Amino acid sequence: MTHTVVIKLGTSSILDEERYQPKIGTLAAIVETAARLKSDGHRVVLVSSGAIGVGRMHTGKKGAVTKVAERQALAAMGQVRLSSMWDSLFATVGLATAQVLLTRGDLADSNRYYHARETLNALMSDSFDAIPIVNENDTVSPSEGRFGDNDTLSAITAGLVGADFLFICTDVDGLYTDNPRANPDARRLGVVHGVDDARRAASVTSMGSSLGTGGMKTKLVAAELATAAGIATVILRSDAPQHIVTIVNRGIPDVPEQPATVDAIGYPPLEPPHTLFLPKSERVPDHKWTILHALHPAGNLIIDEGAYERISKKESGGRLLPAGVIGVEGVFERLQAVRLLVKKGDDTFETRYTLRTRSR
Known part of the structure; x- marks a missing residue:
C-alpha cells in the first residue's frame, strides 16, 4: 500500500x-x-x-x-x-x-x-x-x-x-x-x-x-x-x-x-x-479542517444568541441570515475565513466558530 x-x-x-x-x-x-x-x-x-x-x-x-x-x-x-x-x-x-x-x-x-x-x-x-x-x-x-x-x-x-x-x-x-x-x-x-x-x-x-x-x-x-x-x-x-x-x-x-x-x-x-x-476514527472533513486550522480569519462577524442557536442546528445548513448579524469587524472577501463572535446579554463576546464566506 x-x-x-x-x-x-x-x-x-x-x-x-x-x-x-x-x-x-x-x-x-x-x-x-x-x-x-x-x-x-x-x-x-x-x-x-x-x-x-x-x-x-x-x-x-x-x-x-x-x-x-x-x-x-x-x-x-x-x-x-x-x-x-x-x-x-x-x-x-x-x-x-x-x-x-x-x-x-x-x-x-x-x-x-x-x-x-x-x-x-x-x-x-x-x-x-x-x-x-x-x-x-x-x-x-x-x-x-x-x-x-x-x-x-x-x-x-x-x-x-x-x-x-x-x-x-x-x-x-x-x-x-x-x-x-x-x-x-x-x-x-x-x-x-x-x-x-x-x-x-x-x-x-x-x-x-x-x-x-x-x-x-x-x-x-x-x-x-x-x-x-x-x-x-x-x-x-x-x-x-x-x-x-x-x-x-x-x-x-x-x-x-x-x-x-x-x-x-x-x-x-x-x-x-x-x-x-492514533488518527481519529471520525476525521474532520477536509473542508472543515481547512477552515479550522489552515485558513486565518480575516475578520469577525458579531451575531446575536438567537442567530447562533439557529445556525447551530443541522437543518439550517450553516446559513447565517443578515438579520442575525449585529456587527462586522475587518475587511474580507468571498471564500475567506471569518470568526463568529456571539454577543451575550452582558455585552461580552464569545468566540464560537470560524467559517468561510460563500463564493456567491
Whole structure:
C-alpha cells in the first residue's frame, strides 16, 4: 500500500548548537530513510527548519538576534544554503528535491491554499518524482503572521497533502511522563488514543535547545491537528530515522481502546522506540479542517444568541441570515475565513466558530 509520509526536522536536529555545524550523520540518515521509503513506493515530504540557524552558522552570529529585520536577513542567507545542502545530499541517492516556502498568508487564502496543495502533489507525481522540502518563509513572514514553529507547519502540510503519517523528529524518542533527562523513572508513552489523554499523563517540559523554537507542547498541538485530519502522528528521535521505514511498513497497529486513566494511557512502550498518536476514527472533513486550522480569519462577524442557536442546528445548513448579524469587524472577501463572535446579554463576546464566506 502506498502511503504519503511527512517527516519534520527541527533546527536542533539539523545543527549542533555548540559548534553551529550541520549534523551530517543525521542528515544522511534522513536522506537514506527517504530513499528507502521512495523505493517502497511511498510519497515523501520533508519539513525542514534551520534557515536562521544556518544563516547564523554562515555569519558567525552566536548571540541572541532580537531584531526582526536581522532574523529575516539571516533566514535569507541561510535558506539558500540549507536548500543546497539538502539537494546535494539527496542527489547522492539519485533523488530530486524542490524547495517550497510557505507563510500563513499562503494558507489563509483558499485560492493560494489550493495552488499550494496542487503544487505539492504535482512535485510528488510520476512526472516530477521529487521530494518537496517545506519550510516557513521566514524572510518575509512578519511576526504576527508566522506559524511560530514548524511543528504546526508540519501538521498543516500533512493535512494539505492528505498524508497518512506525520513523523516529528526530535531529541527524545517519544513523549514521557516526566523529563527523562532529569527523572530516570520517567516512562515513555506508546500508543496514545487522544492528545488530551497524553496531556494528562505526560510531561511537556524539556531542556530544549538554544536553536529551536518549538518544544513538546507544540508537538502535542501538531499531533492534535494531524490526528483530527486522520493522520497517524509519531514522535521519535531524529538520529534514528531508520525506524520510520519500519513503522510505515508495519502500518497502524490495531489496538483496543484503553481506559482514560493516567496509568493506562500509552502503555506498553513501543519498539522501535517512539510514541504513536492514533488518527481519529471520525476525521474532520477536509473542508472543515481547512477552515479550522489552515485558513486565518480575516475578520469577525458579531451575531446575536438567537442567530447562533439557529445556525447551530443541522437543518439550517450553516446559513447565517443578515438579520442575525449585529456587527462586522475587518475587511474580507468571498471564500475567506471569518470568526463568529456571539454577543451575550452582558455585552461580552464569545468566540464560537470560524467559517468561510460563500463564493456567491
